Amino acid sequence: MKTVFKKSVPGREGVWPEKPKSKIEDFIPADMLRESSGMPSLSELDVVRHFTKLSMKNFGVDSNFYPLGSCTMKYNPKFTEQVAALPGFARLHPVISQLKGAGRHCQGALEVVFETERMLSELCGMADFTMHPMAGAHGELTGVMLIAAYHRDKGNKKTKIICPDSAHGTNPASAAIAGYDVVSVESHDGIITPEALAEVLDDEVAAVMMTCPNTLGLFETHLPEIVKMIHEKDALLYYDGANMNAIMGKMRVGDAGFDVVHLNLHKTLATPHGGGGPGSGPVGVCEKLTPFLPISRVKKLEDGQYYLDYDAPKSIGYVAPFYGNFGVYLKAYAYMLRLGREGLTRATENAVLSANYMRKRLEDDYEIPYNRICMHEFVASAVKQAKNGVRALDVAKALLDKGHHAPTIYFPQIVKECMMFEPTETESKETLDQFLDDMIEIARLSDSDPDFIKNAPTTLSVSRLDETKAARDMVITDDIE
Amino acid sequence: MPYVPHSPEETREMLEVIGVNSVDDLFAEIPIELRPKSFNLPKGMSEMAVLEKMEKIAARNTTNLTSFLGAGFYDHFIPTAVDALISRSEFYTAYTPYQPEASQGTLQAIFEYQTAMARLLDLPYANASVYDGGTALYEATLMAVRKTKRRKIIVSEALNPIYRVMLDSYTTNLNLELITVPHNHGRTNIKSLTAIIDKDTAAVIVQNPNFFGSVNDFTDLFTTVHEHKAIAIMSTYPVLQSVLKTPGQMGADIAVAEGQSIGQPLSFGGPYLGVMTCSKALVRQMPGRMAGRTEDGEGKTGYVLTLQAREQHIRRQKATSNICSNQALCALRTLIHLCLLGEEGMRRTAGLSIERAHYAADRLTSIDGVELFTKGPFGNEFAVTLPVNAFEVIDKLTERGIIPGFPLGRYYEGLENGLLIACTEKTTEEQIGIFAEILRGTL
Numbered sequence: 001m002k003t004v005f006k007k008s009v010p011g012r013e014g015v016w017p018e019k020p021k022s023k024i025e026d027f028i029p030a031d032m033l034r035e036s037s038g039m040p041s042l043s044e045l046d047v048v049r050h051f052t053k054l055s056m057k058n059f060g061v062d063s064n065f066y067p068l069g070s071c072t073m074k075y076n077p078k079f080t081e082q083v084a085a086l087p088g089f090a091r092l093h094p095v096i097s098q099l100k101g102a103g104r105h106c107q108g109a110l111e112v113v114f115e116t117e118r119m120l121s122e123l124c125g126m127a128d129f130t131m132h133p134m135a136g137a138h139g140e141l142t143g144v145m146l147i148a149a150y151h152r153d154k155g156n157k158k159t160k161i162i163c164p165d166s167a168h169g170t171n172p173a174s175a176a177i178a179g180y181d182v183v184s185v186e187s188h189d190g191i192i193t194p195e196a197l198a199e200v201l202d203d204e205v206a207a208v209m210m211t212c213p214n215t216l217g218l219f220e221t222h223l224p225e226i227v228k229m230i231h232e233k234d235a236l237l238y239y240d241g242a243n244m245n246a247i248m249g250k251m252r253v254g255d256a257g258f259d260v261v262h263l264n265l266h267k268t269l270a271t272p273h274g275g276g277g278p279g280s281g282p283v284g285v286c287e288k289l290t291p292f293l294p295i296s297r298v299k300k301l302e303d304g305q306y307y308l309d310y311d312a313p314k315s316i317g318y319v320a321p322f323y324g325n326f327g328v329y330l331k332a333y334a335y336m337l338r339l340g341r342e343g344l345t346r347a348t349e350n351a352v353l354s355a356n357y358m359r360k361r362l363e364d365d366y367e368i369p370y371n372r373i374c375m376h377e378f379v380a381s382a383v384k385q386a387k388n389g390v391r392a393l394d395v396a397k398a399l400l401d402k403g404h405h406a407p408t409i410y411f412p413q414i415v416k417e418c419m420m421f422e423p424t425e426t427e428s429k430e431t432l433d434q435f436l437d438d439m440i441e442i443a444r445l446s447d448s449d450p451d452f453i454k455n456a457p458t459t460l461s462v463s464r465l466d467e468t469k470a471a472r473d474m475v476i477t478d479d480i481e
Numbered sequence: 482m483p484y485v486p487h488s489p490e491e492t493r494e495m496l497e498v499i500g501v502n503s504v505d506d507l508f509a510e511i512p513i514e515l516r517p518k519s520f521n522l523p524k525g526m527s528e529m530a531v532l533e534k535m536e537k538i539a540a541r542n543t544t545n546l547t548s549f550l551g552a553g554f555y556d557h558f559i560p561t562a563v564d565a566l567i568s569r570s571e572f573y574t575a576y577t578p579y580q581p582e583a584s585q586g587t588l589q590a591i592f593e594y595q596t597a598m599a600r601l602l603d604l605p606y607a608n609a610s611v612y613d614g615g616t617a618l619y620e621a622t623l624m625a626v627r628k629t630k631r632r633k634i635i636v637s638e639a640l641n642p643i644y645r646v647m648l649d650s651y652t653t654n655l656n657l658e659l660i661t662v663p664h665n666h667g668r669t670n671i672k673s674l675t676a677i678i679d680k681d682t683a684a685v686i687v688q689n690p691n692f693f694g695s696v697n698d699f700t701d702l703f704t705t706v707h708e709h710k711a712i713a714i715m716s717t718y719p720v721l722q723s724v725l726k727t728p729g730q731m732g733a734d735i736a737v738a739e740g741q742s743i744g745q746p747l748s749f750g751g752p753y754l755g756v757m758t759c760s761k762a763l764v765r766q767m768p769g770r771m772a773g774r775t776e777d778g779e780g781k782t783g784y785v786l787t788l789q790a791r792e793q794h795i796r797r798q799k800a801t802s803n804i805c806s807n808q809a810l811c812a813l814r815t816l817i818h819l820c821l822l823g824e825e826g827m828r829r830t831a832g833l834s835i836e837r838a839h840y841a842a843d844r845l846t847s848i849d850g851v852e853l854f855t856k857g858p859f860g861n862e863f864a865v866t867l868p869v870n871a872f873e874v875i876d877k878l879t880e881r882g883i884i885p886g887f888p889l890g891r892y893y894e895g896l897e898n899g900l901l902i903a904c905t906e907k908t909t910e911e912q913i914g915i916f917a918e919i920l921r922g923t924l
Contacts, residue, residue, distance in 0.1 A: 088539025322750025
């Protein structure tokens with residue numbers, strides 16, 4: 001399909017405003033102006049049809065089962081879109097809150113910030129939350145900056161952060177970009193043991209970043225002891241909330257001893273992923289880290305009025321221009337109100353139920369390296385199929401032909417031919433069964449007709465794409481030859 | 482329970498397959514001491530009740546005043562078709578396009594967005610966007626530090642102060658030296674900036690139009706930057722970039738922008754998007770997602786995420802950035818908005834916004850004691866000095882239905898009487914007239 005720029009017809013009228021009365025040269029000297037910017041000339045229908053056709057080349061949760069591990073591709077309720085589009089929210093200029101006495105013009109928005117922070121604090125058992133981080137990785141960076149500020153304030157000389165070998169790649173990247181050296185700790189039988197941790201845990205460790213359940217979908221059963229060891233070194237324990245959908249109502253990370261947590265609202269709390277964003281990555285902290293939270297904080301007066309507090313001398317400062325992705329966490333707030341205590345617990349229970357059901361039904365046809373009760377996701381391997389030359393990538397592509405999105409593949413890196421499945425709670429048993437039947441058929445075809453699997457996909461707008469050519473040519477705009 | 486489909490019978494069947502008796506058995510591994518000490522969230526509500534509650538909360542925000550607020554975030558008209566198209570669930574309920582064959586819609590759209598940004602900012606390479614204009618600037622700064630292996634960053638005080646405070650926070654732990662060069666009565670102080678560039682300078686960061694609305698040509702400044710083998714970083718305003726001399730023409734190495742003004746509602750500060758573009762020499766230092774064009778086995782054109790070897794999921798702590806998403810849906814909004822308006826529509830939008838701002842400047846400075854602070858050419862935003870404190874004037878005018886602008890005193894000491902005023906194509910001459918009359922009556 002041609003790019004939208006190639007469809008441009010000079011002179012064709014789009015959604016134009018009226019013509020200005022004067023020329024721009026009347027206000028700005030001509031040598032400070034440009035010629036054409038190269039934007040296309042198209043009718044409204046040209047544009048509508050182009051993007052509608054493009055959308056039809058995508059899988060999404062509404063049209064396809066999307067068991068992408070670690071990504072929690074649950075259904076996104078429609079009413080939350082309507083909430084975010086309410087003019088009282090969508091049209092609100094962020095700097096209005098910074099004018100004198102203008103808090104009165106944004107009481108509703110400040111209430112949303114305040115109440116969302118309260119609800120997340122209760123959900124996670126943390127003392128407080130900041131809504132400012134704009135995605136999960138941004139939350140991680142903010143969390144590590146909070147950890148650094150805490151140690152700086154105490155005069156601690158700490159230079160290292162420990163991440164398990166099963167950690168999401170963002171954990172070591174966030175620690176490094178915040179100025180820390182990263183130390184890896186090996187997992188044993190899928191989890192972190194106190195013995196392995198003891199080998200790398202010294203006085204220079206500022207924090208240990210963990211996710212629980214971990215990326216293999218396994219609960220870290222040594223957690224109580226690990227928490228104790230870390231706190232004895234005055235190090236902090238960070239919780240990567242990517243897997244929060246496994247524990248709502250079952251465990252609160254604050255009660256369990258974690259000091260900092262980021263959530264991915266676009267995962268756990270059902271805000272849409274948007275093809276890669278926008279997300280929202282709020283960060284929760286224990287009591288001793290609250291003085292370091294980003295500026296500004298929403299506070300509530302006794303008379304019920306909300307205001308912005310900028311008086312935080314120990315704060316890490318500004319991580320976002322305003323209050324984070326307000327239009328995103330607004331949806332998460334509405335979702336939490338809708339589900340409530342019980343609904344959120346049921347979501348977790350059903351996510352874990354579905355994951356275990358899938359794991360069990362696949363165990364005869366695929367290698368399940370840690371075949372025990374898992375949490376909201378589990379890892380399988382295509383090592384059996386690899387004997388016939390069918391790899392995890394091939395299984396993934398064959399699933400696309402069946403109309404399912406693929407699992408996450410080749411992550412975590414510690415499992416060979418890894419496939420990570422996360423069904424989420426919103427998918428029905430028929431959907432799971434259809435998917436599982438298709439997985440089993442792919443396993444059988446891998447024996448009888450491996451080439452058929454290796455040639456997938458054949459039913460989509462393109463077949464397998466040459467990624468090496470893309471990296472070599474680096475054609476990332478229409479103007480690069 | 483909403484959005485959970487399993488019936489009791491289905492649950493029983495599934496538990497049987499798993500080989501446990503109850504759902505609780507699935508959580509047996511969580512030690513008792515780790516169980517919640519409390520879980521006092523409210524009870525769930527019906528969809529109708531939540532919508533009613535949220536409508537009431539939204540009504541406690543004032544959005545019906547005539548507003549001249551800008552400060553880097555502008556209320557331009559968004560064509561209706563933008564919302565209609567991004568509501569296609571194939572776009573908004575998809576994930577990052579890890580399976581390219583099932584994500585050609587998102588990938589081609591990102592490729593087109595990159596093309597649009599590269600053309601608008603006039604540099605050859607663009608990424609798929611980062612979180613916002615401020616984080617784009619921070620990532621640009623780190624690109625320059627990696628490329629030059631130097632640690633001194635020179636920043637113009639006429640750069641949006643919101644971005645300057647963000648840069649301060651982000652660089653605290655990184656042992657970088659940030660030097661801020663004061664503005665000169667609202668003009669970017671090119672002379673002072675030029676004078677302090679030396680062999681230790683990693684980057685010089687300026688903005689056009691600057692925070693006070695002033696339009697600049699940084700060509701000579703950037704020549705000096707390059708003589709010292711440093712990196713020229715420019716922050717810009719994408720609506721006006723459809724008419725202004727470009728970062729590329731001035732010789733910028735990296736150009737970034739807050740993309741909000743093209744296609745995003747103000748939404749109390751987000752979600753927005755950070756636009757990032759750069760020269761060829763820097764492309765491998767650029768963080769974030771990038772879509773590239775390639776072919777399938779039959780030679781059919783397709784798109785994939787490319788240059789992933791820079792990224793965290795492969796490089797872990799050695800990645801160029803920890804960033805692992807883009808603002809895909811926001812970038813799509815920006816792209817669709819640009820396509821709907823096209824070359825002529827964007828020029829008119831810029832032209833009308835500039836024209837209205839100059840009309841407002843004329844009307845307001847005809848009032849005794851109100852003087853134009855922004856010297857030289859300006860775009861759709863300008864600053865005036867009032868005879869009294871601007872915070873007080875804003876407070877009074879807001880009572881009369883007008884938010885007259887942003888108080889410069891909030892970020893600039895000594896400019897307590899300064900008021901920053903923005904217009905867009907939505908601002909009418911009638912609104913400007915009323916503003917001027919009320920202001921005249923107030924002073």
